[in-house]
Amino acid sequence: MIRTPRRRREEPLDHAELARLLPAPGDPELSSDRLNGLEEHLMTEIRNLTSDTAPDASPHTASDTSPGASTGAPPVGAPARNRAPRPARRPGRRPVLVGVAAALVLAAAGIAGLAGSSGGSGGSGRAVAPPAGAVPAPVVQVVRGSTAGLAGAVAEISGAAARAELPEPGPGQFLYVRSEVSWLVSWEGADGKNRSYVDEIHPREVWMSPDGDKGWLMEPYKEAVDRDGITLDDPEGGVRTLNSPSYDYLRTLPTDPGLLLKKIYDETGGMGNGPDQQAFSTIGDLLREQVVPPKLAAGLYRAAARIPGVVLVDDSVDAAGRHGVAIARTDEADGARTEWIFDRETYTYLGERTVQTRDAEGIEAGTVRGRTAVTDRAVVDAVKQRPAGLGDAPPSA
Known part of the structure; x- marks a missing residue:
């Protein structure tokens, strides 16, 4: 029987071998639509926080959704430039809320990234279908x-x-x-x-x-x-x-x-x-x-x-x-x-x-x-x- 030679304790595993030892990543826990929503929510909170902390300054866009920016509001669901939009202009939030939103987006992005590395077309990591509800x-x-x-x-x-x-x-x-x-x-x-x-x-x-x-x-x-x-x-x-x-x-x-x-x-x-x-x-x-x-x-x-x-x-x-x-x-x-x-x-x-x-x-x-x-x-x-x-x-x- 052929055995794999033992590595010396101080010798680190290379990335390829480490990948083989880890279980294959599963499906994402968040849909792309959900991820987009979280990303937009984060950008809205950041813009509002900027408005609250920078005196006499405008943070914006939406439109962009701002149906976003300004090409409109973006309202929830719109990318920052496209308004998204730009929802109702609401008061600036406390920094702790922005931190929570950032954590959610980063976690969602990480999950989506893992799924993309093993799925999609030819392992490209790109979505094979548009977000739910998009036309x-x-x-x-x-x-x-x-x-x-x-x-x-x-x-x-x-x-x-x-x-x-x-x-x-x-x-x-x-x-x-x-x-x-x-x-x-x-x-x-x-x-x-x-x-x-x-x-x-x-x-x-x-x-x-x-x-x-x-x-x-x-x-x-x-x-x-x-x-x-x-x-x-x-x-x-x-x-x-x-x-x-x-x-x-x-x-x-x-x-x-x-x-x-x-x-x-x-x-x-x-x-x-x-x-x-x-x-x-x-x-x-x-x-x-x-x-x-x-x-x-x-x-x-x-x-x-x-x-x-x-x-x-x-x-x-x-x-x-x-x-x-x-x-x-x-x-x-x-x-x-x-x-x-x-x-x-x-x-x-x-x-x-x-x-x-x-x-x-x-x-x-x-x-x-x-x-x-x-x-x-x-x-x-x-x-x-x-x-x-x-x-x-x-x-x-």
Whole structure:
């Protein structure tokens, strides 16, 4: 019988032999969708922590999901750049929560890495299927934007915003916003090629107290959010900024477009992909999932029109399939154009769309990276209470 010679005690095992001695790694304990959700949650916590610890600075994007960044919110489930988004802007969390999120993501990444080393196509370590719930991203013709007609459209939009009869919250009440959202999902196939997938369009509901200290988020489509929702409470009452606002904070902002734009540039200097893009993204974040006082909304639209690179797009479509005109700007860094969509007749805000204008980062031109549609804004008496006609949310556990 042939025996393997004994190694000297001080001689270390090489990696190949060590691998043979260990059991083969099993299937991942977390799905890729779950892993993506945890990663997005970590990035959201990091951005909010940055906002809480860096005075007068904007952490952002989403859009990116920010249906993310800003190409929107990312809301939960969206990659950092694609908003993800960018969910409701919630108060900064304590560092210990960020640590927990980081540990979960690192653990999940380790599990996925072990599974990839033994599975997949030819042992490549790449997923053979997109994340659960993802569908191919729609591709549209990129409509060229223009400054022609921009001033007139902005005048109509800001006028409609100033005349809007929005709900005014009273003591103990909550602002409620319901949206339909979808954001880009990062996925690399077994052949090493990137493919553009997006979340299926799904509902997202946010409740926030006027001071921003209490809130609730429901987005049960996302594994990172419990079916019953997650709290947005901030027991310590975080400092409010442009990137972590509350309704009460928004009421303190100037409504003059020039003063507004100066404040935005001053507070977000050095953030994002250049000052102009960050200013546009910041205004978009304020509009996406907030109830903005009418005069302030009018001022924000007029301020946005003064940002270099902002154009008017004749036709865009929100996540609910509604067509409208759009105020838009393209991020020079990656070619993603964020479009704020308004009804052609009433000029009310409908939602947001992000379209890739050129091939970049493995995403082809025309790919719709994210979509949102605001379907309800209201004032209710408690978290998880919906306006009349929508029914009540599930009771708290």
